[in-house]
Amino acid sequence: MVFHLPDNLHPNCGPVAWLLGTWRGNGHGDYPTIEKFSYGQELIFTHDGRPFFHYMARAWITDDDGNRVRDAAIETGFLRCFDEGKVELLLTHNTGISELWHGEAADGKLELVTDAVMRSESAKEVVAGKRIYGNVNTELMYAYDMAAVGQPLTPHLWARLKRA
Ligand code: HEM
Numbered sequence: 001m002v003f004h005l006p007d008n009l010h011p012n013c014g015p016v017a018w019l020l021g022t023w024r025g026n027g028h029g030d031y032p033t034i035e036k037f038s039y040g041q042e043l044i045f046t047h048d049g050r051p052f053f054h055y056m057a058r059a060w061i062t063d064d065d066g067n068r069v070r071d072a073a074i075e076t077g078f079l080r081c082f083d084e085g086k087v088e089l090l091l092t093h094n095t096g097i098s099e100l101w102h103g104e105a106a107d108g109k110l111e112l113v114t115d116a117v118m119r120s121e122s123a124k125e126v127v128a129g130k131r132i133y134g135n136v137n138t139e140l141m142y143a144y145d146m147a148a149v150g151q152p153l154t155p156h157l158w159a160r161l162k163r164a
Contacts, residue, residue, distance in 0.1 A: 003138075003163065008049035015085035015105035016053065018135045019045045025140070026062065027159025032151050038062045039072055041159055043140070045079070053079040055091075087112070096123030101131070108135035125149050138163065 009017055023043040030036045041059040059072040077091035089101035089112055097119050103112030110133040117126055128147040133140060144157040 006047065006049075009047065010049060010051040010081065012051040012081035012083060013047065013053065016079060016081060016087060016110055018108060019053065019079075019110070019133065019140070020047060021045060022164040023140050023161035024164045025159055025161030026066070027059075027157055029157045031146075031148070031156050032154060033149055038064075038066075039157075039159075040066070040068065041161065042164075043161060051081045053081075055079055055089075096120035097126055099129065101129070103131075109133070128153060 003018065003021065005017055006020065021044075025041060027039050027041055028036065029039060038061070039059045040062050041057060043055070043057045045053045045055050047053050054076075055078070056076045058074050061069045061072050063069050074094040075091055077089060080088040080090070082088070085105040087103045087105055087110070089103065090098075091101060092098045097117065099114050099118070100116040101112040102115050103110055112131045114129045117128065119126065126146055126148040130145045130153060131142060133142045140161045140163075142157075142159055143155065145153045146156045147153045148156075
């Protein structure tokens with residue numbers, strides 16, 4: 001599907017405009033403390049002309065044939081856009097974790113690192129994260145590394161999604 005830049009896009013959000021819309025695809029996950037897994041995912045970025053995007057993502061674990069096995073992570077938040085591609089991401093997870101991220105966007109790439117991670121009493125110990133989103137030949141590719149459960153910053157997720 002062809003992507004048209006919305007007329008009312010806030011200029012601060014220009015460097016991340018390519019993210020707008022709905023994306024679906026598949027990813028793989030790993031971590032030193034768990035078994036490898038595969039997942040499907042839908043990402044939705046929307047805007048209303050103000051200098052932020054609303055973001056929502058749902059994932060589900062898949063088997064070797066790509067069939068849905070069970071629901072997995074849900075995360076939602078606000079990507080706030082400032083001058084020169086600078087962004088903030090406020091992100092909340094269904095697992096009792098809320099994060100503040102800082103990042104920079106340019107040339108179809110968005111890189112983010114956590115500034116703060118807040119966890120509920122029942123949440124797993126997640127202390128930091130790094131995310132890279134890239135527009136690669138009109139596909140969205142991302143990678144997520146986390147420092148969690150006593151491990152240093154280590155890959156947990158990587159995925160490739162197409163515009164729906
Ligand atoms: C596409 C999104 C994600 C999927 C499909 C996913 C999937 C998984 C799976 C299958 C496990 C193994 C244990 C289990 O089955 O619960 C796991 C563990 C874990 N995930 Fe994720 N995850 C996702 C995103 C995240 C995010 C965003 C965070 C951090 C905010 C996170 C933090 C963790 C932690 C801390 C563990 C536990 C490691 C351990 O206890 O050894 N995950 N994840």
